Amino acid sequence: MIAGIAILGAALLVVTVHLYRARTELVKRHAEIEDMASVDALTGVANRRAFERELERNVRPGAELALLLLDLDDLKSINDSVGTASATRSCVAPRCASRVACAPPTPSLG
Numbered sequence: 001m002i003a004g005i006a007i008l009g010a011a012l013l014v015v016t017v018h019l020y021r022a023r024t025e026l027v028k029r030h031a032e033i034e035d036m037a038s039v040d041a042l043t044g045v046a047n048r049r050a051f052e053r054e055l056e057r058n059v060r061p062g063a064e065l066a067l068l069l070l071d072l073d074d075l076k077s078i079n080d081s082v083g084t085a086s087a088t089r090s091c092v093a094p095r096c097a098s099r100v101a102c103a104p105p106t107p108s109l110g
Contacts, residue, residue: 038050
């Protein structure tokens with residue numbers, strides 16, 4: 001009887017360890033998928049989904065909000081000369097962040 005309880009206890013411990021590892025892996029994968037869904041793979045810039053999530057997290061309903069949208073003329077020529085990812089990382093995002101005091105992610109909405 002005692003041997004059976006010990007075996008059952010050991011089996012329960014093994015199952016618990018496996019479940020813990022599976023849950024840890026699931027949480028890690030979920031975070032990776034969340035990142036993939038929130039960041040443009042080509043440029044590494046936050047996308048509209050990330051922008052909307054940050055708005056929901058940081059702006060109270062009814063609060064005043066200022067939003068700066070930039071439309072850069074002839075950005076296509078910059079993209080064509082250095083590539084979209086390079087243009088966004090080296091030209092657009094850092095310059096926006098350096099000129100705006102509270103610029104968390106610089107999302108690309110279009």
